[in-house]
Amino acid sequence: MQLNTIMAHDHIRILGVRIDDVTEDEAVAQALAMIHAGGAHQICTVNPEFVMEARRNPEFRAVLEAADLTTPDGFGLLLAARYCGRPLRGRVTGVELTLRLAELAVQQGLRIFLLGAAPGVAEQAAGVLGRRYPGLMIAGCFAGSPHPRHEPFLRQLIRAAHPDILLVAYGHPRQDLWIARNQPYLGVPVAIGIGGVFDYLSGRVPRAPRWLRRLGLEWAYRLIRQPMRWRRIFDAVPAFSWAVLHDRRR
Numbered sequence: 001m002q003l004n005t006i007m008a009h010d011h012i013r014i015l016g017v018r019i020d021d022v023t024e025d026e027a028v029a030q031a032l033a034m035i036h037a038g039g040a041h042q043i044c045t046v047n048p049e050f051v052m053e054a055r056r057n058p059e060f061r062a063v064l065e066a067a068d069l070t071t072p073d074g075f076g077l078l079l080a081a082r083y084c085g086r087p088l089r090g091r092v093t094g095v096e097l098t099l100r101l102a103e104l105a106v107q108q109g110l111r112i113f114l115l116g117a118a119p120g121v122a123e124q125a126a127g128v129l130g131r132r133y134p135g136l137m138i139a140g141c142f143a144g145s146p147h148p149r150h151e152p153f154l155r156q157l158i159r160a161a162h163p164d165i166l167l168v169a170y171g172h173p174r175q176d177l178w179i180a181r182n183q184p185y186l187g188v189p190v191a192i193g194i195g196g197v198f199d200y201l202s203g204r205v206p207r208a209p210r211w212l213r214r215l216g217l218e219w220a221y222r223l224i225r226q227p228m229r230w231r232r233i234f235d236a237v238p239a240f241s242w243a244v245l246h247d248r249r250r
Helices: 024-037 048-056 058-066 075-083 094-108 121-132 148-161 174-186 197-202 210-214 218-225 227-249
Strands: 011-014 017-020 042-046 069-072 111-116 137-142 165-169 190-193
Touching: 011 075, 017 048, 017 058, 024 042, 024 069, 024 094, 024 190, 042 048, 042 058, 042 094, 042 174, 048 058, 048 075, 048 227, 058 174, 069 075, 075 227, 094 111, 094 121, 094 165, 094 190, 094 197, 111 121, 111 148, 121 137, 121 197, 137 148, 148 174, 165 174, 165 197, 174 190
Parallel strands: 017 069, 042 069, 042 190, 111 137, 111 165, 165 190
Antiparallel strands: 011 017
16 A cells, blocks of 8 residues: 555535545555654544534534544444435444554554553553554553543653554544644644444454444444443434434425
C-alpha cells in the first residue's frame, strides 16, 4: 500500500452527520497517507449511536464534522443510506480497522499506543495483537481517564512514547472529544476512537458470531449478553430507525 497523499472521498449525510463512503482498504490507505503527510489527524468510527448523540450534542457533532475521516461502522448506517438512495459501499468497523492497522504497523514499522478501557485491558489487548501480528511495536498501554484534569499527564505520557497510531477506548462521545481536545498538543499522526475494541480483543466481552454480524443483528446479541445496554440499543436501533424514516418523509 503506497498511497502517500490524502485523497478526497465522497460522503453522505445521515440525519445531518457526515459519513465518508470508504471501504476498509481505503480507510487503511487513508490512515497510511495521514502518517506520511505528518501533522495530527482524527478518525471517527461512526455508528447509529454516534448519529443520535450528535443530534443532541453540538460539541460532538462539530468534532465529527471536523474529523479527517468518518468511517461507516454500524450496519444501521448502511441500511439508512440505502433507504435514502445513497448506498454506502461497505462497512468499516472499529474492530476490523484496529486489526488492519496493526497489520499495517508491522509492515511499515509503525508504533501503536493503546489508551483507555478498564485497568489492565489495554495490556491484554496489546498481548493479543502482538501474538497475532509478530513484530508489532506497542509504544505503550494505559487505562487513564477522559476527565480533563488527567490530560496534562496523559499528554506527557503519550508524547514521550512517540506513537504513530493512537487507539483511544473511552467510548463515545468521550473518546472523540478527548482526541479533538488533545491532538493539538499530542501531534500523533493518526488518533482513532475505537470504543469497546479492547474489551473484544482481550476476551472480556465476546463478539457476536460472524453470521449475526453479516445479518446486522449484532445489537440483539449484545442485548442478550449485556441487558444493561438496553437504553443504548434502543437509541441505536428503533429510535435511529424512526428518526431516519421521519427525516426522509419530511
